[in-house]
Amino acid sequence: MTRSIAPVLLLLVLSSFLVAQTDVRDNADLMVTVRTTDERSIEVPIQVELIAPRGPVATVHITGSEPAQFRVISGTSYRVKVSGLGFEAVTTSYFEINPLEQLHTETVHVKLENQKQAGESSPG
Structure with missing residues (x-):
């Protein structure tokens, strides 16, 4: 009976490893930088909202040249809404x-x- 359990356990371990690898590939990191039209950073609090076709996904608050970071699903479309003091949304x-x-x-x-x-x- 011990011999029949060992292959099953091995298959379970391998399948969980493969599922974990698939999940990692389905995700990506998105970094959003906010600049003025003349490429300067903005030293005020900035709200960056990530929006998918089905609606808002997440909101991050940043300051200046610091990028907003999101974990996103690969193969999906998004748009970004940026707002703050001193500039037009x-x-x-x-x-x-x-x-x-x-x-x-x-x-x-x-x-x-x-x-x-x-x-x-x-982009970029």
């Missing part, structure tokens, strides 16, 4: 997290209240 268009990416970066450009250029988002 911006909501980006949807972007997709490539299933092969482990780290995706987005830079959101915002217009300071005294500037005249529109806010926009660009």
Whole structure:
């Protein structure tokens, strides 16, 4: 009876390892940096909201050049809403997290209240 249990235990251990590996590949890290239209950092509290097609996913508060970090599902589309004092709130268009990416970066450009250029988002 001991011999018949050993292969079953081995299969359970291997299958749990494979499931854990699959879960890791399904996720990616998203880093969102907020800059002015002339590439300066903003030294005020900033709210960065991650939005999926089904609705809001998470909100992070950052300051200045520090990136907002999110754990996301690969192969899914998201957009980012950025708001704070001293600049106009911006909501980006949807972007997709490539299933092969482990780290995706987005830079959101915002217009300071005294500037005249529109806010926009660009990959990287």
